[in-house]
Amino acid sequence: MSTQVERLQALLERVEHNRQKPRPLQARPAPSAAAQPAARSTPEAAAPVAPVPAPAREVAATKPTAPGFAAQAAPARPPAPSPQRQVVVQEVVAPPRVSRAAEPAAAKAPPAASGPSLLVDPVLDAPSKPIAQVVSKHPPSTPLSFGDLLRRSLSARPR
Amino acid sequence: MTEPSFDPGGFFQFDLAKGSVRARGGGRVLVVAENVLAPLINTAVSQGDLTAVRSLGSQLGALVSSSLGASPAGLEPAQVIGHAGAVMSLYGWGRLRLEQWGDVLVLNVDGLPPLDEDNLAVAALLGGLFSTLCSTEVACVPIGRSASYMMVDPRIAEQVWTWAKEGESLASISSKLTATQR
Numbered sequence: 001m002s003t004q005v006e007r008l009q010a011l012l013e014r015v016e017h018n019r020q021k022p023r024p025l026q027a028r029p030a031p032s033a034a035a036q037p038a039a040r041s042t043p044e045a046a047a048p049v050a051p052v053p054a055p056a057r058e059v060a061a062t063k064p065t066a067p068g069f070a071a072q073a074a075p076a077r078p079p080a081p082s083p084q085r086q087v088v089v090q091e092v093v094a095p096p097r098v099s100r101a102a103e104p105a106a107a108k109a110p111p112a113a114s115g116p117s118l119l120v121d122p123v124l125d126a127p128s129k130p131i132a133q134v135v136s137k138h139p140p141s142t143p144l145s146f147g148d149l150l151r152r153s154l155s156a157r158p159r
Numbered sequence: 160m161t162e163p164s165f166d167p168g169g170f171f172q173f174d175l176a177k178g179s180v181r182a183r184g185g186g187r188v189l190v191v192a193e194n195v196l197a198p199l200i201n202t203a204v205s206q207g208d209l210t211a212v213r214s215l216g217s218q219l220g221a222l223v224s225s226s227l228g229a230s231p232a233g234l235e236p237a238q239v240i241g242h243a244g245a246v247m248s249l250y251g252w253g254r255l256r257l258e259q260w261g262d263v264l265v266l267n268v269d270g271l272p273p274l275d276e277d278n279l280a281v282a283a284l285l286g287g288l289f290s291t292l293c294s295t296e297v298a299c300v301p302i303g304r305s306a307s308y309m310m311v312d313p314r315i316a317e318q319v320w321t322w323a324k325e326g327e328s329l330a331s332i333s334s335k336l337t338a339t340q341r
Binding site: 143144145146147149150152153154155156157158159 | 230231232233234235236238239240259262263264289293295297310311312315318335336337338339
């Protein structure tokens with residue numbers, strides 16, 4: 001019985017430890033996952049370069065208007081510690097279309113930090129009038145009492 | 160919710176010294192096994208006399224009326240059926256529900272063991288209950304083997320019973336009936 005308790009305690013500690021562990025960046029897997037279809041379409045571009053920079057270049061080519069990636073290209077950001085992140089910043093800033101699209105997106109997007117960042121959806125404007133309206137030409141029906149229902153039932157006759 | 164709900168607490172009192180069981184209101188009851196009651200009911204049905212069962216229904220109706228504290232005519236259907244169902248459950252007569260099929264009310268009693276072939280005993284019990292509760296004559300006609308009982312005027316009960324014996328469904332029978340001005 002005590003060994004079972006000890007095992008349970010160890011399991012709980014492990015769960016707690018895993019819960020407190022910092023999660024990996026959401027942006028990090030995205031470039032490699034998104035770049036795989038692009039890599040399939042342009043294998044010759046990916047082949048000669050190192051695996052770390054190549055996905056970042058292809059992400060910039062295939063997704064020039066992605067606000068999440070463009071937001072990471074803000075020039076005022078301090079240099080990130082990992083080399084992969086530096087490559088992403090350089091490649092996204094280069095095309096002019098990306099920089100113009102990045103300005104309003106960068107204004108709305110949260111400032112970058114060295115740690116994990118979240119993608120924030122743009123705030124929707126409040127509707128000027130109700131989105132849906134239910135209009136009925138019949139007045140709301142008043143609920144019938146038990147006596148009314150019974151009276152109607154007892155008055156029923158064959159047609 | 161402002162309507163008072165049925166309070167089953169202390170409904171039965173067991174006096175072991177005297178060997179008696181009394182229900183709320185003081186009436187004495189006997190606890191009888193279903194395999195003893197069923198043959199008695201079958202005998203009564205075969206003799207065409209279900210007066211005793213209808214009388215039991217009337218007693219239950221009086222209990223429901225006293226627990227409601229007001230005439231059921233002005234109350235919500237859910238409240239009336241809630242109290243009636245609670246009393247029936249306490250006496251072991253299954254679970255009561257109310258349905259509306261067109262203009263007709265239909266009672267549904269499930270969870271009962273089979274007492275007689277055509278469910279005439281339960282029909283008599285329900286007829287006695289609601290006639291006393293509502294202070295008007297109500298016939299509860301069993302519809303097939305479906306544990307459903309149509310609440311109609313006793314003057315058309317025979318016609319509805321004939322349709323049911325011919326195998327017509329609840330939907331079919333209710334479509335043949337239309338409410339008229341009483």
